[in-house]
Amino acid sequence: MMQRRDPRSAARKILTKLNVSDLTGLSLKDVVQNFGPYVKEDPMVGAQGRILFIGSLALITINANIQHYGQSRFVLAHEFGHAELHAGIKPLFNCDADSFKQWLKKGEQEQEANEFAAELLMPSKIFAGECIGQEFSLDLIAHLADRFQTSQTATALRIVEQGSFPIAIVYSENKKVKWFAKNRSFPLGHVVIGSDTPPESASRHWFNTGISKQKVLDSWTWFFNDYNQQNFSRQRVREFILPLPRYSGVLSFLRLE
Numbered sequence: 001m002m003q004r005r006d007p008r009s010a011a012r013k014i015l016t017k018l019n020v021s022d023l024t025g026l027s028l029k030d031v032v033q034n035f036g037p038y039v040k041e042d043p044m045v046g047a048q049g050r051i052l053f054i055g056s057l058a059l060i061t062i063n064a065n066i067q068h069y070g071q072s073r074f075v076l077a078h079e080f081g082h083a084e085l086h087a088g089i090k091p092l093f094n095c096d097a098d099s100f101k102q103w104l105k106k107g108e109q110e111q112e113a114n115e116f117a118a119e120l121l122m123p124s125k126i127f128a129g130e131c132i133g134q135e136f137s138l139d140l141i142a143h144l145a146d147r148f149q150t151s152q153t154a155t156a157l158r159i160v161e162q163g164s165f166p167i168a169i170v171y172s173e174n175k176k177v178k179w180f181a182k183n184r185s186f187p188l189g190h191v192v193i194g195s196d197t198p199p200e201s202a203s204r205h206w207f208n209t210g211i212s213k214q215k216v217l218d219s220w221t222w223f224f225n226d227y228n229q230q231n232f233s234r235q236r237v238r239e240f241i242l243p244l245p246r247y248s249g250v251l252s253f254l255r256l257e
């Protein structure tokens, strides 16, 4: 039985082997090919990326229709993660849009590939340093996505995890909550996955109208099911959003006022 590799340390090992602190300025394709897999781009339907293992060879295909450079880089880093972590487990990983939303199911292979990609493209030490002295904002997400040449969603999640901002993030699609994450300093921790976005929320407002605006809400609105909510019943929560219309999705950032 193959020993399970920790995705983050596997990614750090790549950087150590290359003797670099991060990958900006390098061609990710060259880096990946240097470690073995062959990388090509082809138009694909229903998948963002794919890795096929043939004997000792690994063939990565990235969907050539991905428009955003940061996003296709993240997909390539994710497939590289499968190559490093999951060779020998399955002959093929066909990674669709859902694979890139598996942020919270611990121990699953798609989640592990995402963790590997996040650490490879946004190494935690450097990334946390970039957050110091900053205010959390949509501008910061755009700035760091640009700095580390990766996708906005991956960057936003990284900021929430690695920064010291007491903030939570909810991703909803078609008015349904898909996943939730928070910084350890954010005191409330339970949003019901699969529930409808609250009718008063900024995300629902966007789903209904296509208009992005901030809202200040009762903490109950998002955290009605949190056992700790009563301790924060007088506190208000500010919600601001980053719409991702391509996925009919929206990222909500929640901050206590």
Ligand SMILES: [Zn+2]
Binding pocket: 078, 079, 082, 093, 094, 095, 099, 109, 110, 113
């Ligand atoms: Zn995958």
